Amino acid sequence: MYVLEGLYESVYNARWSHVVEVPDGEGTGMEVKEGKPPQSWTYKKVGYTLEKDDGEEQSGALRLRLMVVTSDRGWPYSWERVVNKSTRSCHVNCEVERVWQIVLDDLTNWFRSRGKNKPSSNKHVLIGTPGIGKSMGAGSYLLYQLLHYDAEQLPMVAYVIADRKYLFDKTTKTVKKYGAASSIVDVLDGFSGRGVKGYIIYDIAMKGHEPSTGLPCKGWGMIVVTSPDKNNYESWVKQMGAEQIIMNCPEENDVKAMCVWMKHNGQLEEEEAEEQADYWKKVKDRMDKVGPILRFIFNEKKCEARFVACEVAVEAITPSMLQYDAGIGSGKSCDGNNMSHKLLKVVRVRRRNLESPSEYTDISP
Numbered sequence: 001m002y003v004l005e006g007l008y009e010s011v012y013n014a015r016w017s018h019v020v021e022v023p024d025g026e027g028t029g030m031e032v033k034e035g036k037p038p039q040s041w042t043y044k045k046v047g048y049t050l051e052k053d054d055g056e057e058q059s060g061a062l063r064l065r066l067m068v069v070t071s072d073r074g075w076p077y078s079w080e081r082v083v084n085k086s087t088r089s090c091h092v093n094c095e096v097e098r099v100w101q102i103v104l105d106d107l108t109n110w111f112r113s114r115g116k117n118k119p120s121s122n123k124h125v126l127i128g129t130p131g132i133g134k135s136m137g138a139g140s141y142l143l144y145q146l147l148h149y150d151a152e153q154l155p156m157v158a159y160v161i162a163d164r165k166y167l168f169d170k171t172t173k174t175v176k177k178y179g180a181a182s183s184i185v186d187v188l189d190g191f192s193g194r195g196v197k198g199y200i201i202y203d204i205a206m207k208g209h210e211p212s213t214g215l216p217c218k219g220w221g222m223i224v225v226t227s228p229d230k231n232n233y234e235s236w237v238k239q240m241g242a243e244q245i246i247m248n249c250p251e252e253n254d255v256k257a258m259c260v261w262m263k264h265n266g267q268l269e270e271e272e273a274e275e276q277a278d279y280w281k282k283v284k285d286r287m288d289k290v291g292p293i294l295r296f297i298f299n300e301k302k303c304e305a306r307f308v309a310c311e312v313a314v315e316a317i318t319p320s321m322l323q324y325d326a327g328i329g330s331g332k333s334c335d336g337n338n339m340s341h342k343l344l345k346v347v348r349v350r351r352r353n354l355e356s357p358s359e360y361t362d363i364s365p
């Protein structure tokens with residue numbers, strides 16, 4: 001275990017900017033503004049969870065499309081990599097904000113009850129199409145917001161990414177990294193035994209890293225971030241009774257706002273920067289080829305490699321797979337373990353006041 005100097009401050013003091021839609025002569029344009037937006041999105045109760053409330057948007061106000069939170073030294077997801085401009089910025093659309101609002105609502109209710117009804121806040125599992133920003137977007141944003149949550153009520157935040165383990169101490173304002181041999185269960189049990197509360201962000205990231213059923217410890221909340229592969233999380237979810245949060249893919253205008261922000265802040269890759277005027281058009285063309293997958297659409301080589309992989313997946317489809325996949329897009333929930341995730345995207349549906357297990361549809365927009 002050792003302390004990572006300066007990283008706590010970098011995340012805690014991350015800078016805000018945002019992108020709004022503005023009317024122009026050709027319809028609706030987009031504009032980058034510094035700081036937090038005067039008003040974020042609002043959400044309403046739908047069943048047992050939350051959905052964006054479009055009816056609450058202020059008439060005449062500039063419509064918020066994207067928020068960006070920038071940490072000069074990056075976010076935990078990128079700390080093992082070379083930190084560059086693109087990995088310093090956490091893009092927050094209404095789907096990412098929705099995840100935080102669900103977690104916040106749960107924490108608020110739990111602390112309001114003073115833990116009388118249950119020893120820990122609700123457990124959650126965040127599921128979405130691979131590559132849409134669950135780790136870099138939702139995971140990073142949850143960390144930022146949890147660090148700003150009342151330090152007396154929630155003094156610790158643990159962030160686990162596969163075999164990497166970070167512990168953020170809001171009292172000492174430090175980040176400690178624990179080695180692969182360290183048991184995060186033992187570490188957090190020690191704090192729990194002393195009555196210290198906290199929250200765990202557990203990003204599975206790679207196969208074979210399903211969370212221990214020893215987590216969360218008493219007094220700790222927890223969210224697991226995962227792809228739709230049930231082998232990654234099903235056992236933990238059943239044991240813990242965790243609630244699912246389904247994160248939809250970004251909308252076209254979300255991606256357009258990201259392009260506007262990246263151009264404004266000089267974050268285009270070298271081969272893209274030469275043709276800035278056509279940047280959005282190029283990204284839109286890539287979305288038409290591989291879907292709204294952020295991991296691939298901002299880089300031409302990655303997009304082409306993804307497209308080839310999708311072609312290979314299509315060629316590998318057998319008649320029996322076609323029969324099984326006939327229910328895709330029909331409103332039925334399908335078991336994603338029997339399909340190629342390269343060809344499908346996860347969408348949120350609602351049944352009996354709960355978010356449904358992932359429904360899968362064709363990846364193309």
